[in-house]
Each structure stands twice: as structure tokens, then as C-alpha cells.
Amino acid sequence: MGPSSHKDKKYPTGTRTNRATKAGFWKATGRDKAIYAKHSLIGMRKTLVFYKGRAPNGQKSDWIMHEYRLETNENATPQV
Numbered sequence: 001m002g003p004s005s006h007k008d009k010k011y012p013t014g015t016r017t018n019r020a021t022k023a024g025f026w027k028a029t030g031r032d033k034a035i036y037a038k039h040s041l042i043g044m045r046k047t048l049v050f051y052k053g054r055a056p057n058g059q060k061s062d063w064i065m066h067e068y069r070l071e072t073n074e075n076a077t078p079q080v
């Protein structure tokens with residue numbers, strides 16, 4: 001069994017998620033990168049680094065994960 005990561009919503013309305021596992025936690029680094037196809041924004045890429053232990057004094061590891069999400073019309077600001 002690998003380390004399971006369940007994304008618990010920290011704030012019901014917010015987009016921040018808790019990515020804690022039994023071994024440590026994933027922490028987002030830097031800015032989300034935009035992904036374009038044919039000059040239109042189709043998604044975003046988030047870079048996460050794994051820290052062993054518990055926040056805020058976890059030990060940074062060399063594990064990196066990229067989280068991709070689609071930017072759908074539901075997320076976009078409504079065109080008036």
C-alpha cells in the first residue's frame with residue numbers, strides 16, 4: 001500500500017486543500033502555470049513538493065508532483 005492522499009477541503013468555500021499523508025504532506029510551490037492550446041487557456045499546472053513529517057517543520061524531500069486541472073467555463077469569470 002502506497003501513501004494515500006485524500007484532499008480534505010480546509011475551507012468549505014475556498015479552493016485550498018489539505019494534502020497530508022501518514023508519512024508527510026504535499027506543499028504547493030511557486031505559481032500555477034497556465035497551459036494553452038491554440039492560444040486559448042485550457043488548464044493550469046501546480047507544482048507540489050513532498051515534505052516528510054508534519055507542518056510547519058517538515059523535511060523537504062526530492063519528490064515533486066505536478067497537479068493538473070482543467071480550466072472549464074464553469075470556473076471562468078462570466079462574460080457580461
